[in-house]
Amino acid sequence: MTNLERFYRSVHGRDLQPWERQLAVRIAAALNTTTDDDFVLHLLLVYMSTNAITNMYNELVAARNTLAEDSRDLVQALAGDLRRNRLMTYVLLGVAGLSLLGSIWTLATVQSLPRDTAASVQRGPAALPLGLGGR
Structure with a gap:
């Protein structure tokens, strides 16, 4: 070898x-x-x-x-x-935009709830009819 x-x-x-x-x-x-x-x-x-x-x-x-x-x-x-699928892409972008606007509206509504509640509490007794408020 x-x-x-x-x-x-x-x-x-x-x-x-x-x-x-x-x-x-x-x-x-x-x-x-x-x-x-x-x-x-x-x-x-x-x-x-x-x-x-x-x-x-x-x-x-x-x-x-x-x-x-x-x-x-x-x-x-x-x-x-x-x-x-360009049309579908535009539709989906529009849905996303509307969803964003809806979220912003919901957030604004939730943030304004404490002010609306405080205002209705202050107006509350004055707005009641005369027969119910005197007791």
Whole structure:
């Protein structure tokens, strides 16, 4: 078992795949050495790491593009719904405005109750008929 095979078995828990073995042989031939050379192992690791990073980057770019496209579609759908339902939007805004005016009127009425009550209490005995107030 070579250093490369031992490394792969200890780190990855598997044997070299044929294309990985072929890549190691090509690297060793280019360096005029054997696949047992540590430098071949390091170059193979650098290639594998770079390849993994490139694949992850490509997946991230694809996910970003999909997300951007879906966001554009969502905005277009929302704009279309608002255009179609413009009358309903105006009606709901009018109902909200009337509700606000009703709340203001109710608040003003509740705040004026103590004054109205005090005024009716002061007028109370004078407003009673003569036959009832003298006892």
